[in-house]
Amino acid sequence: MSEATVQKKNNRLLEFWKDKEQRGKLVRSLIPFVGLVFIILFFQISTGGRLLTSNNLRTVLNQTFSIILGACGMVFVISQGNLDFSMGSVSGFAAVVGAMSSGAGPLVSLLVALAVGAAIGALNGLLHVGLRAPANIVTLCTQFAFRGVVQVVAAAGLIIPMTWAWLDSTPVKIVVAVILVLLTVVVFSYTKFGKYCKAIGSGGIASVQSGVPLDKMKILAFMLSGTAAGLSGFFSMVRAGSVAPTTGTGLEMNVLLAIVLGGMPLSGGANSKVRAVILGSAMLAFLMNGLVIWGLNDLVQQGVKGAIFLIAVGLSFERGNIAVIK
Numbered sequence: 077m078s079e080a081t082v083q084k085k086n087n088r089l090l091e092f093w094k095d096k097e098q099r100g101k102l103v104r105s106l107i108p109f110v111g112l113v114f115i116i117l118f119f120q121i122s123t124g125g126r127l128l129t130s131n132n133l134r135t136v137l138n139q140t141f142s143i144i145l146g147a148c149g150m151v152f153v154i155s156q157g158n159l160d161f162s163m164g165s166v167s168g169f170a171a172v173v174g175a176m177s178s179g180a181g182p183l184v185s186l187l188v189a190l191a192v193g194a195a196i197g198a199l200n201g202l203l204h205v206g207l208r209a210p211a212n213i214v215t216l217c218t219q220f221a222f223r224g225v226v227q228v229v230a231a232a233g234l235i236i237p238m239t240w241a242w243l244d245s246t247p248v249k250i251v252v253a254v255i256l257v258l259l260t261v262v263v264f265s266y267t268k269f270g271k272y273c274k275a276i277g278s279g280g281i282a283s284v285q286s287g288v289p290l291d292k293m294k295i296l297a298f299m300l301s302g303t304a305a306g307l308s309g310f311f312s313m314v315r316a317g318s319v320a321p322t323t324g325t326g327l328e329m330n331v332l333l334a335i336v337l338g339g340m341p342l343s344g345g346a347n348s349k350v351r352a353v354i355l356g357s358a359m360l361a362f363l364m365n366g367l368v369i370w371g372l373n374d375l376v377q378q379g380v381k382g383a384i385f386l387i388a389v390g391l392s393f394e395r396g397n398i399a400v401i402k
Contacts, residue, residue, distance in 0.1 A: 105339065107339060108337065108338050108339040108351075108352065108355040108356065108359065109355065111337065111359055112355055112358055112359045112362070115359055115362050115363055115366070116128070116362055118366070119362065119363075119365075119366030119369070122366075122370070123366065123369045123370065126369055127362070127365065127366060127369065132365065132369070134246065135365060136358075136361045136362060136365050137246060137249065137250075137361075138249070138315070139360075139361035139364060139365060140253075140357045140358055140361040141249045141252075141253055141311070142308055142311065142312065142327070142330075143327075143330050143331055143334045143356075143357040143360060143361060144253050144256070144257065144353060144354070144357045145252075145253070145256065145304055145307050145308040145311065146163055146167070146304055146305060146308045146327050146328070146330070146331040147304075147331045147334055147335055147352075147353040147356065147357055148256050148257060148259075148260040148304050148350075148353055149163075149197075149300045149301040149302070149303060149304020149305065150163060150301050150304065150328075150331045150332070150335060151260065151264065151335060151340070151348065151350060151352070151353055152264065152270075152273050152296075152297040152300050152301065153211070153297045153298060153300075153301045154277075154332075154335060154340060154342060154344055154348065155264070155270075155273040155274050155276075155277050155297075155340075155344045155345070155348035156273050156276040156277050156293070156294060156297055156344050157276065157277040157342075157343055157344035157345070158204070158211040158212070158294070158297070158344075159211060159212045159215065159332070159342070160197075160200065160211070160215050160298065160301045160328065161212060161215040161216045161219050161328050162196070162200060162215040162216070162218040162219040162222065162302075162305075162328070163301060163302075163304075163305045163308075163324075163327050163328035163331060164219070164223075164305075164324040164325050164326055164327035164328045164329075165218065165219045165220075165221075165222040165223040165226065165324060166192075166193055166196045166197070166218075166222060166302050166305035166306065166309070166324070167193075167305040167306070167308045167309035167312065167323065167324030167327050168222070168223065168226040168230075168309060168319070168321075168322075168323040168324035168325070169192065169196065169222040169225060169226050169309070169324075170188075170189040170190075170192045170193045170196075170305060170306035170309035170310065171189065171226075171309035171310065171312055171313040171319045171323050171324065172225075172226055172229050172230055172234060172319050172323075173188055173189065173192045174186070174188050174189035174192075174306075174309065174310050174313055174319075175234035175235070175236055175313055175318070175319045176234065178236045178237060178240075182240050182243060182314075185236070185310065186307075186310050189306040189307065189309055189310040189313075190303050190306045190307060190310075191306070192306055193302040193303045193304070193305045193306020193307070193309065194299050194302050194303045194306065195302070196218065196222065196302045196305075197298040197299040197300065197301050197302020197303060197305070198295060198298065198299045198302070199218065200214055200215055200218055200298040200301075200302065201294050201295030201296070201297070201298035201299060202295060203218075204294060204295075204298065205290075205291040205294050205295060211294075211298075219328075223325075226319075226321060226323065226324075227321040230319045230320055230321045230323065231321055233318055233319075233320070234318055234319040235317065235318045236313060236314070236317060236318065238317065240314055240317075241314075241317070243311070243314045244311070244314050244315045249311075252311075256304075256307075257350070257353065257354060260350050260353065261350045264348075264350050265350065269293065269296065272288045272289075272293045273293060273297060273344075273348070274344070274345060274346050274348055275288055276288060276290060276293060276294070276344070277343065277344025277345040277346075277348060278344070278345040278346050305324070305327070308324070308327060309323065309324055312324060329381075329385075330360060332385070333356075333360055333381060333384070333385045333388070334352075334353070334356035334357045334359070334360040335352050335353065335356050336352075336356065336385065336388040337352075337355070337356040337359045337360055337384070337388050338351065338352025338353060338354070338355040338356025338357070338359070339351075339352050339355065339356070340352035340356070363380075363381075363384070364377065364381075367380060
């Protein structure tokens with residue numbers, strides 16, 4: 077390599093380190109990777125090697141799986157600068173309807189759960205754009221409404237056939253997760269819809285002036301979020317073999333925390349990345365599992381998760397896009 081080439085590379089590196097914005101982007105992009113490695117090493121050491129045992133890794137896989145399913149849908153909503161607080165309730169309601177149709181077989185039950193999730197997602201989107209109401213308020217309302225229905229209908233217990241247990245196997249979950257993540261990557265990164273979502277997050281008014289069909293894109297994003305919730309509800313039902321009043325509870329907060337831990341800003345915009353789904357889901361699953369191995373009760377775990385969420389939001393939030401959260 078010639079001396080001139082070396083000098084050019086050194087100059088480029090020097091210019092890069094002088095640029096605070098570029099340095100900041102690099103640091104933010106590395107934090108999720110470093111965080112995942114740190115969490116794994118920390119709990120592996122502090123639990124005496126119990127974190128990475130084969131049995132425990134299966135538990136982590138189950139936790140990661142449910143979070144990834146929801147996050148693959150939520151990522152479109154968050155990239156637009158919106159939030160969907162109804163995901164857990166939608167998951168529970170889709171599981172209820174799926175269980176009711178279980179007599180027709182697992183495929184029909186799955187399709188019904190997906191359809192129910194998509195329909196409720198469309199309702200969230202229509203209420204948001206039709207009433208010009210903030211998405212977080214709309215989805216909080218639907219969260220309470222559908223959670224109430226789930227608690228009433230599932231109070232007596234809804235059981236599905238035991239022969240469906242094969243759907244809860246590790247190979248099935250890996251295949252489903254890989255297919256869903258790949259589809260999310262393709263749609264989010266290589267289609268107009270994905271680009272429109274990020275454009276809306278970067279600036280709603282500017283995106284409309286550029287020809288983006290704002291209302292249509294918002295409704296479609298909420299439909300995808302609802303569909304992902306329906307898929308999560310179906311597999312939650314399969315894992316438990318039944319539907320309980322608490323099915324899906326807390327899913328939306330786990331998904332939000334995972335996406336933020338993965339490095340995606342809640343303000344959305346151009347820096348929204350699908351990798352946040354994978355990294356964040358794995359980080360949260362290992363974190364939750366490590367806390368369980370420590371023997372911490374649910375209240376303490378919730379407190380730890382809340383503190384981490386606050387720190388993660390503070391590090392990743394892009395204040396220049398704050399106006400787009402509606």
